[in-house]
Structures are given as structure tokens and as C-alpha cells.
Amino acid sequence: KQEVTQIPAALSVPEGENLVLNCSFTDSAIYNLQWFRQDPGKGLTSLLLIQSSQREQTSGRLNASLDKSSGRSTLYIAASQPGDSATYLCAVSAGAAGNKLTFGGGTRVLVKP
Amino acid sequence: ETGVTQSPTHLIKTRGQQVTLRCSSQSGHNTVSWYQQALGQGPQFIFQYYREEENGRGNFPPRFSGLQFPNYSSELNVNALELDDSALYLCASRVGGGAYTQYFGPGTRLTVL
Numbered sequence: 001k002q003e004v005t006q007i008p009a010a011l012s013v014p015e016g017e018n019l020v021l022n023c024s025f026t027d028s029a030i031y032n033l034q035w036f037r038q039d040p041g042k043g044l045t046s047l048l049l050i051q052s053s054q055r056e057q058t059s060g061r062l063n064a065s066l067d068k069s070s071g072r073s074t075l076y077i078a079a080s081q082p083g084d085s086a087t088y089l090c091a092v093s094a095g096a097a098g099n100k101l102t103f104g105g106g107t108r109v110l111v112k113p
Numbered sequence: 114e115t116g117v118t119q120s121p122t123h124l125i126k127t128r129g130q131q132v133t134l135r136c137s138s139q140s141g142h143n144t145v146s147w148y149q150q151a152l153g154q155g156p157q158f159i160f161q162y163y164r165e166e167e168n169g170r171g172n173f174p175p176r177f178s179g180l181q182f183p184n185y186s187s188e189l190n191v192n193a194l195e196l197d198d199s200a201l202y203l204c205a206s207r208v209g210g211g212a213y214t215q216y217f218g219p220g221t222r223l224t225v226l
Contacts, residue, residue: 043218100171
């Protein structure tokens with residue numbers, strides 16, 4: 001059974017610092033991995049999707065890496081801003097049919113002005 | 114803005130009642146999934162529909178059921194509500210298989226008293 005863990009559960013940084021968010025998964029036989037952002041009481045916004053054959057994806061200030069063999073992914077957010085305050089969730093998909101995403105518990109981020 | 118809408122936004126029910134939650138996907142998104150997110154946790158996969166057929170189910174009892182319609186809308190029905198069913202219910206849609214990004218709606222907050 002796939003298990004996804006995100007540590008730490010919460011993180012507070014001053015504005016301008018780089019953010020490093022970690023995600024680990026127990027079964028390396030994944031199809032892809034996604035990072036999402038969730039604002040309080042809201043739905044999920046997809047940030048980056050990494051296929052299992054890829055090592056990283058970049059979008060603006062965001063960069064996500066994937067190491068399937070070690071069961072790890074890292075989301076880097078450069079030069080953090082107060083607007084980056086949210087909960088960040090990673091999720092893995094097990095197969096091409098993408099029958100389900102298995103989510104971690106999330107990391108709650110606070111960027112202080 | 115993901116183009117996925119859900120209704121209602123909030124709902125309060127009492128234990129034992131039945132509830133229907135609705136989701137409207139983007140045109141062309143023939144795959145829809147439903148997730149349950151308890152407070153402070155990551156979303157848990159309930160089931161997925163592809164072209165109006167259920168093609169994947171998580172660890173949820175049969176009192177959780179769904180429908181998908183040709184007009185890209187779908188429903189989640191929950192019978193015999195229990196207190197533990199209180200959660201944010203999210204639907205997600207995409208085009209085709211697991212290689213594609215899932216787009217989440219804003220969710221329906223269900224409270225069972």
C-alpha cells in the first residue's frame with residue numbers, strides 16, 4: 001500500500017527566503033507525482049506534474065525534483081512572498097489509468113512579511 | 114480558475130440522512146474523481162468515473178455512490194450519513210488517463226450533526 005509523507009507539517013519563514021518542501025513515498029512504482037497548493041477552505045490548484053521518467057519540472061519560481069529510486073520529491077520555491085502562504089500537498093499516481101492520487105498530509109507554509 | 118465547479122458550497126445534515134453533491138467539469142474532461150478531505154489531512158480517494166462507468170474505488174463503503182453524465186457533470190451520493198462523514202468533498206476532472214493534470218473544484222463542505 002502506497003504511503004506518502006510530508007515533513008515538516010508546518011513551516012514559517014521570513015519573506016525572501018527560499019522554501020524547501022519534502023515529500024516521500026514508500027512504493028517507487030509510480031506513474032507521476034503532482035504538487036498542489038491549497039488555500040484555507042478551498043480546493044486544490046495544480047502547481048507541477050512530474051512524469052516518472054522525468055527528474056524535474058520548473059515553472060517560474062517553482063522547481064520540483066523527483067528521485068523515484070529513493071522515493072523522494074522536493075519542491076523549491078525561490079524568493080518566497082507572503083502570497084505563497086498556503087498548504088502544499090504532494091500526490092502520487094500509481095498507474096497509466098491514473099485511477100487515484102495518493103496524497104501526503106501537506107505542509108502548511110507561512111511566509112512572514 | 115480551474116473550470117470545475119461544485120455545489121453546494123456548504124451543507125449541514127443530520128446523522129442518518131442522505132446527501133447529493135454535484136460537480137460540473139470542463140467540456141471534454143471525460144474522467145472525474147471524488148475525494149474526501151478531513152480537517153488537517155490530505156484528500157482520500159473515493160472513486161473515479163470514466164465515460165460514465167466507475168473504474169476505480171478507494172476504501173469507502175457502498176453507501177458512497179456516484180454518477181457521471183454525458184454533459185460532463187457528476188454526482189456523489191452518500192446514504193446513512195455518519196458523523197465521520199463531515200469533511201470537504203472535492204471533485205477533480207481531466208482529459209483521459211493519468212498522464213494529464215487533474216483539475217480540482219473548490220469543494221463542498223459537509224457537516225453532519
